[in-house]
Amino acid sequence: MAAKENLRPGGRSARVQASVHMAVRKLLQSLDRADVTIPLIAAEAGVTPSTIYRRWGDLQELLADVAVERLRPDMVPIDTGSARGDLEVWAEQYAEEMSSGIGRDMMRDVLAAQDSTNAYRCCGFTRDQIEAISDRATARGERFPAIDAVMDRVVAPIIYRILFGDAPSNERVRDLVSDAMAEQAATPQPSPASALKSA
Amino acid sequence: MAAKENLRPGGRSARVQASVHMAVRKLLQSLDRADVTIPLIAAEAGVTPSTIYRRWGDLQELLADVAVERLRPDMVPIDTGSARGDLEVWAEQYAEEMSSGIGRDMMRDVLAAQDSTNAYRCCGFTRDQIEAISDRATARGERFPAIDAVMDRVVAPIIYRILFGDAPSNERVRDLVSDAMAEQAATPQPSPASALKSA
DNA sequence: CCCATAAACGCAAATTATTTGCTTTTAGGC
DNA sequence: GCCTAAAAGCAAATAATTTGCGTTTATGGG
Structure with missing residues (x-):
């Protein structure tokens, strides 16, 4: 679940990735870490939860993926x-x-x-x-x-x-x-x- | 959710703690980390899941609690x-x-x-x-x-x-x-x- | 030693999250 | 422009988590 390699670079796929990342960042600002769930992120990003589950596996992998971007x-x-x-x-x-x-x-x-x-x-x-x-x-x-x-x-x-x-x-x-x-x-x-x- | 302080030291409470810790250690030996869930641990320990949820909050806190013991x-x-x-x-x-x-x-x-x-x-x-x-x-x-x-x-x-x-x-x-x-x-x-x- | 009290537990129902099978959309190659 | 397959949507099924309430049981005071 690298979510970084072997990923279609163009179009929708990239859009979903950006949208989900943005949603995570936004939610982490206002909410307590423990209250940020995948269904919530999905709703904020305008995506179905199963998309996130299939692409990132679980919340921790997604959070890690977002975090490493911010640490760059x-x-x-x-x-x-x-x-x-x-x-x-x-x-x-x-x-x-x-x-x-x-x-x-x-x-x-x-x-x-x-x-x-x-x-x-x-x-x-x-x-x-x-x-x-x-x-x-x-x-x-x-x-x-x-x-x-x-x-x-x-x-x-x-x-x-x-x-x-x-x-x-x-x-x-x-x-x-x-x-x-x-x-x-x-x-x-x-x-x-x-x-x-x-x- | 310290699960260490302000805890009844005697009797059942201690027994549950020991039982749950042992269950976690046992399950971590045979199973992959991602497959170890609270209901599973509860079953192994002979305890209801809600007991674990109420005492430790979530899986990560429980795992941390067990890990720190083993790191001593x-x-x-x-x-x-x-x-x-x-x-x-x-x-x-x-x-x-x-x-x-x-x-x-x-x-x-x-x-x-x-x-x-x-x-x-x-x-x-x-x-x-x-x-x-x-x-x-x-x-x-x-x-x-x-x-x-x-x-x-x-x-x-x-x-x-x-x-x-x-x-x-x-x-x-x-x-x-x-x-x-x-x-x-x-x-x-x-x-x-x-x-x-x-x- | 026994009782009162509250903490911790068990149980089960309600809620919420996760998984999964299937369909639809769409990027990338011909 | 058309295939092909990856990625996404949808919804039903499964599993995990939360919660209200009754029961057990440490612990402290008589």
């Missing part, structure tokens, strides 16, 4: 002039978005789905953002840690804390960035792009 | 003679357990529930384990990084990778431990126990 970054990381500044600003904003009620819910939706493809894609978005910062750094002639190191030392702690405990403060996020950047300074490995692409 | 560590971290060895062995075992199908499912269940208390408790279990290793280290006169540092640099990357990508290899887990221990060596902060308790 809509802009390139802000250019502050330095790699450290770029990463710091990006990480703070990322932490804030993800720890907000909406961000938390979307992560929950993505992780709750049986199909783990969405989670994987989600991780790829983040990696791409960091890669953009990294590329800019090397273009400037700055050193930058390996992408994986940033994922491990900045992204992972932020997300772990949001999921399992309390959202990290801006100060802590800055500390994480500091540690990651320091690590790079000690280790002479300015290799720019050896990472795996995604999505 | 059943033993103290192995004593290898050194803090580094302790952490290394513990981390490898932890990563392996969590990346197994069962571990992954349990984490999913815990995170998918509306009630985030379970996730928080889950994190507390892990923290307690690391604290035990830390305490043993200071008792031996060894230095050891702050608990939070280990959570950020070892636990968080392991879990992040399991949830959003691929399970980390043993080698990578060892590297994470190395980094965490090295950090401690550079920073003179042997403060033993300043962490927050849980559960």
